[in-house]
Amino acid sequence: MAFLTLEKLTKKFGTHLAVDGLSLDVEKGEFIALLGPSGCGKTTTLQMIAGFVEPTAGAIRLEGRDLLATKPAKRGLGIVFQSYALFPHMTVAGNVAFGLEMQGVAPAERTKRVAETLDLVGLGAFSGRFPRQMSGGQQQRVALARALVIRPNILLLDEPLSNLDAKLREEMQIELRQIQRTVGTTTILVTHDQAEAMALSDRIVVMNQGRAEQIGPPHEAYERPATPFVANFLGKTNLVNGSTVRPEKISFGPSGLAGKVRTRIFQGNHWLYQIDTDGGLVTVIRQNTGEAMPVEGAAVHLVWTATP
Amino acid sequence: MRVAPYLLSLPALLLFAGVVIVPLVMTVLLSFHDWGQYKGIEPVFVLKNWQEVLSDSYFHEMFWRTFRIAFFVTLLAAMFGAPEAYILNRMKSPWRGLFLLVILGPLLISVVARTLGWALLFGGNSGLVNKALISMGLISAPLPFMFTETGMVVALAHVLMPYMVLAVWAALQRLDPQIENAAVALGAGPFTVLRRIVLPQVMPGILSGAIIVFALAASAFATPAIIGGRRLKVASTLAYDEFLNTLNWPLGAAVAVLLLVALIAVVVGASRLVERRYAQVFG
Ligand SMILES: Nc1ncnc2c1ncn2[C@@H]1O[C@H](COP(=O)(O)OP(=O)(O)OP(=O)(O)O)[C@@H](O)[C@H]1O
Numbered sequence: 001m002a003f004l005t006l007e008k009l010t011k012k013f014g015t016h017l018a019v020d021g022l023s024l025d026v027e028k029g030e031f032i033a034l035l036g037p038s039g040c041g042k043t044t045t046l047q048m049i050a051g052f053v054e055p056t057a058g059a060i061r062l063e064g065r066d067l068l069a070t071k072p073a074k075r076g077l078g079i080v081f082q083s084y085a086l087f088p089h090m091t092v093a094g095n096v097a098f099g100l101e102m103q104g105v106a107p108a109e110r111t112k113r114v115a116e117t118l119d120l121v122g123l124g125a126f127s128g129r130f131p132r133q134m135s136g137g138q139q140q141r142v143a144l145a146r147a148l149v150i151r152p153n154i155l156l157l158d159e160p161l162s163n164l165d166a167k168l169r170e171e172m173q174i175e176l177r178q179i180q181r182t183v184g185t186t187t188i189l190v191t192h193d194q195a196e197a198m199a200l201s202d203r204i205v206v207m208n209q210g211r212a213e214q215i216g217p218p219h220e221a222y223e224r225p226a227t228p229f230v231a232n233f234l235g236k237t238n239l240v241n242g243s244t245v246r247p248e249k250i251s252f253g254p255s256g257l258a259g260k261v262r263t264r265i266f267q268g269n270h271w272l273y274q275i276d277t278d279g280g281l282v283t284v285i286r287q288n289t290g291e292a293m294p295v296e297g298a299a300v301h302l303v304w305t306a307t308p
Numbered sequence: 309m310r311v312a313p314y315l316l317s318l319p320a321l322l323l324f325a326g327v328v329i330v331p332l333v334m335t336v337l338l339s340f341h342d343w344g345q346y347k348g349i350e351p352v353f354v355l356k357n358w359q360e361v362l363s364d365s366y367f368h369e370m371f372w373r374t375f376r377i378a379f380f381v382t383l384l385a386a387m388f389g390a391p392e393a394y395i396l397n398r399m400k401s402p403w404r405g406l407f408l409l410v411i412l413g414p415l416l417i418s419v420v421a422r423t424l425g426w427a428l429l430f431g432g433n434s435g436l437v438n439k440a441l442i443s444m445g446l447i448s449a450p451l452p453f454m455f456t457e458t459g460m461v462v463a464l465a466h467v468l469m470p471y472m473v474l475a476v477w478a479a480l481q482r483l484d485p486q487i488e489n490a491a492v493a494l495g496a497g498p499f500t501v502l503r504r505i506v507l508p509q510v511m512p513g514i515l516s517g518a519i520i521v522f523a524l525a526a527s528a529f530a531t532p533a534i535i536g537g538r539r540l541k542v543a544s545t546l547a548y549d550e551f552l553n554t555l556n557w558p559l560g561a562a563v564a565v566l567l568l569v570a571l572i573a574v575v576v577g578a579s580r581l582v583e584r585r586y587a588q589v590f591g
């Protein structure tokens with residue numbers, strides 16, 4: 001039996017179907033990413049699990065028990081909100097301690113656990129600061145510590161990294177994955193960034209207009225997308241002679257599909273090519289190995305092995 | 309130095325100087341002039357009025373009453389205004405607009421009309437509410453309202469409530485909409501969320517509303533004039549009386565200036581305190 005089960009979960013706002021019969025089994029300790037374009041119902045799904053939005057139909061079960069019968073305050077979930085929703089009038093330590101206070105943890109034990117958790121997210125030295133006095137990335141880690149310290153059985157993260165710049169986001173992704181590995185908390189992450197979803201999760205749920213289009217490990221979804229929507233959403237694709245091919249799977253060879261380089265763009269670790277062929281425009285990504293590469297206007301041949 | 313900004317603010321500065329600074333300076337000067345029943349105002353420099361205002365227990369009582377009333381008005385406005393703003397903020401779309409109008413309504417009606425309304429409801433034996441309560445046998449004598457401090461406090465609190473509601477409302481608007489959910493998810497009950505999360509964050513709003521209400525209550529004229537009449541005077545009605553009934557303008561000026569100075573001291577002191585207390589947290 002799965003740890004957390006969503007059963008045909010549905011939410012209607014008026015006549016608009018925000019979430020449409022979503023079913024999902026989450027194993028204990030698993031890291032799940034809900035991935036999809038804006039407005040596809042990711043936040044609504046998360047808020048239904050948290051208990052702040054009531055489902056129109058369907059069921060949510062935690063270890064077989066009906067979670068919908070439990071009040072939001074009693075569900076024991078750790079939530080990191082998109083806006084962090086830190087308590088601005090409390091110090092970092094006060095923020096993190098709040099959940100323990102609500103659980104009635106004794107002051108001495110509370111102080112110890114707050115310090116431990118702040119160390120875990122690398123903020124041990126900041127416990128006396130107010131949220132206003134910290135950077136976005138630090139605030140995000142406070143939010144994470146506040147959610148982790150109560151030792152939740154499930155961690156819900158709503159686009160927790162969307163406000164960070166690219167470099168900090170990458171650092172936080174690595175940190176998040178590490179923390180999740182160490183603590184082993186079942187985690188559901190909402191994001192619209194496919195790279196983030198693939199980097200972090202054990203399985204991704206690709207959502208579109210309230211429905212799950214594909215549920216599976218990132219690699220599988222990327223290599224064997226169930227629908228054209230999934231294929232397009234997870235990365236660039238080419239439709240050549242009736243089959244879909246990822247741009248990085250195509251290379252230049254002595255023979256193959258003939259074409260002419262229309263544009264080439266240097267992107268640091270790789271080159272991005274647009275090639276005119278008889279089968280239409282083809283996008284090709286080649287690793288930058290330092291070797292000389294075909295220039296614009298050059299005649300090339302494209303080769304690839306078809307995916308099973 | 310750039311000249312344009314100063315030039316641009318010149319008209320406003322001139323207007324301010326003309327209608328505020330000049331009359332104020334004249335009032336201060338007036339408070340040092342002499343006055344006699346038959347000789348009228350004499351433009352000399354005496355400290356007589358100030359000595360009288362500062363030493364006579366009649367004036368002490370008057371100022372003490374003024375600030376006592378202002379304090380209770382502020383308390384009442386905070387006790388009712390803050391929850392009112394919170395409930396209003398949680399209302400859904402059509403109701404919110406409607407009730408906001410109801411709450412701001414008093415601001416749209418003349419103070420005189422509003423206060424006369426209170427007088428009609430509670431004034432003496434013929435007041436509607438008193439009559440109804442007596443005929444129901446709930447009370448034997450009419451509730452005293454006219455010429456009482458309680459009456460003044462209630463009427464002033466009603467008049468000034470919108471300022472408190474607006475100040476708290478503005479503070480509530482700045483609240484992260486998810487912040488209450490965040491506390492609930494951590495296991496907090498509704499009362500704990502209010503006390504530990506919402507109240508501390510709207511406290512600056514309540515305090516700034518309190519400063520406005522206090523200042524307006526202490527300097528209010530129309531409401532104390534109608535409810536207190538000449539029997540129960542406060543500083544502003546006292547100054548008015550000295551000007552227009554006794555015709556002792558210099559003494560009236562001294563009362564008015566003292567009220568102003570005392571109010572400025574209270575308001576500046578209070579806002580300093582609030583700023584220092586919350587600068588670190590809310591920046
Ligand atoms: N309270 C609400 N009332 C009416 N419609 C709503 C409400 N909340 C969400 N919706 C609608 O439901 C749909 C799903 O919203 P949701 O917030 O779950 O999207 P999302 O996938 O989280 O998008 P994003 O990536 O932009 O955050 C949207 O079309 C949205 O307009």
Ligand SMILES: [Mg+2]
Nearest residue numbers: 042043044159
């Ligand atoms: Mg969302």
